[in-house]
Amino acid sequence: MLAKVTPQQDTGWGVIYRLNGLFAEVEELAPSGKYDEWNIKLDRIWSNLVYRNPLEWEMKDGKIISVKLSDDDFARKDFLDNKILEAKSDISKAKKKMLPEDDKKITKDYIIAKKRLYKALMLKEIWLRKYMYELGLYLKEVEHNPAGAMWGK
Numbered sequence: 001m002l003a004k005v006t007p008q009q010d011t012g013w014g015v016i017y018r019l020n021g022l023f024a025e026v027e028e029l030a031p032s033g034k035y036d037e038w039n040i041k042l043d044r045i046w047s048n049l050v051y052r053n054p055l056e057w058e059m060k061d062g063k064i065i066s067v068k069l070s071d072d073d074f075a076r077k078d079f080l081d082n083k084i085l086e087a088k089s090d091i092s093k094a095k096k097k098m099l100p101e102d103d104k105k106i107t108k109d110y111i112i113a114k115k116r117l118y119k120a121l122m123l124k125e126i127w128l129r130k131y132m133y134e135l136g137l138y139l140k141e142v143e144h145n146p147a148g149a150m151w152g153k
Helices: 007-032 035-050 073-097 108-134 146-151
Strands: 055-060 063-069
Touching: 007 035, 007 108, 035 073, 035 108, 063 073, 073 108
Parallel strands: none
Antiparallel strands: 055 063
């Protein structure tokens, strides 16, 4: 006989499963420098976290004229996305300053812009992980001694 599972449990486990899969992909993309793909995966994680938040539909004369998230989640994401766009813009500007014969040389401005992009993406990822924890979708930390966890002590 199968155990009875409620829809609430199915949804929770499904979200956790999807989030773990997406974070596993993030763990590959971030160190490999695939920043655009990393950002897209972070957006997929975000959409899996805010699905339960209500949308505000603005109507006029029986037609939809706008829709937005009703809380400040979108504002926070938008702020972080703007930091990412600013860094990408700085990278583009740094590339334009480089002469064609300098194609193999990396300038200080380019390195600084790349570091800003990495930092902005990392901040977005950390925010998403904290948000996931706030929603109760992160595993609880119970082992404070990594050696004990490894060796079963």
